[in-house]
Amino acid sequence: GAGVSQSPSNKVTEKGKDVELRCDPISGHTALYWYRQSLGQGLEFLIYFQGNSAPDKSGLPSDRFSAERTGGSVSTLTIQRTQQEDSAVYLCASSNRDRDNEQYFGPGTRLTVT
Amino acid sequence: KQEVTQIPAALSVPEGENLVLNCSFTDSAIYNLQWFRQDPGKGLTSLLLIQSSQREQTSGRLNASLDKSSGRSTLYIAASQPGDSATYLCAVSGNTPLVFGKGTRLSVIA
Numbered sequence: 001g002a003g004v005s006q007s008p009s010n011k012v013t014e015k016g017k018d019v020e021l022r023c024d025p026i027s028g029h030t031a032l033y034w035y036r037q038s039l040g041q042g043l044e045f046l047i048y049f050q051g052n053s054a055p056d057k058s059g060l061p062s063d064r065f066s067a068e069r070t071g072g073s074v075s076t077l078t079i080q081r082t083q084q085e086d087s088a089v090y091l092c093a094s095s096n097r098d099r100d101n102e103q104y105f106g107p108g109t110r111l112t113v114t
Numbered sequence: 115k116q117e118v119t120q121i122p123a124a125l126s127v128p129e130g131e132n133l134v135l136n137c138s139f140t141d142s143a144i145y146n147l148q149w150f151r152q153d154p155g156k157g158l159t160s161l162l163l164i165q166s167s168q169r170e171q172t173s174g175r176l177n178a179s180l181d182k183s184s185g186r187s188t189l190y191i192a193a194s195q196p197g198d199s200a201t202y203l204c205a206v207s208g209n210t211p212l213v214f215g216k217g218t219r220l221s222v223i224a
Contacts, residue, residue: 033211033212035212035214042214042215042216042217043203043205043212043214044214045210045211045212045213048211056211058210059210091157091158093158093212102148102160102163103148103160103211103212104160105150105157105158105159105160106157107156107157108156108157
């Protein structure tokens with residue numbers, strides 16, 4: 001079946017602009033995760049959605065970052081007033097049920113802030 | 115705060131060799147440990163998942179072990195091939211969904 005998809009694959013934006021990154025999880029997966037991979041920091045957790053529960057936002061680096069998940073499926077990560085340090089690859093993953101289960105990753109969105 | 119360390123950071127071996135990648139974590143209260151492979155410019159591919167109650171998992175030429183009490187896992191690759199060249203990432207799931215190590219960059223030379 002189809003895996004996790006993300007769009008766009010690449011995004012170049014000017015400092016100060018807002019960006020939206022999209023994730024389509026595997027159909028039927030109730031848990032969805034966002035991670036960020038940057039050269040200096042490695043891979044870091046951002047936010048986690050599980051069903052209708054309140055999301056775990058503990059990894060979001062600042063209040064410029066937000067995410068929503070509509071209808072328990074598609075998720076959008078929004079970065080407001082982008083900064084150069086936001087440049088990274090943003091990865092989305094989904095899993096069946098909860099964090100005990102194997103996570104499947106999308107190909108990522110490479111964000112470059114100029 | 116959970117910290118995951120992978121040793122070595124980079125490894126180069128001739129084709130056909132067996133090799134071991136190491137992963138250690140500081141907090142043994144984990145749900146599971148997952149090994150991933152990442153090719154340059156690509157996303158992550160899950161290789162093996164070991165639940166906290168398990169000791170090892172095998173898939174083809176790959177075998178991963180978990181010693182939760184000592185905070186260690188190893189990924190064993192048998193009869194390495196040039197196509198195994200990639201970065202291998204270890205990640206543990208606990209209070210934070212996944213905490214990653216910085217990876218081991220593997221090169222298998224033909």
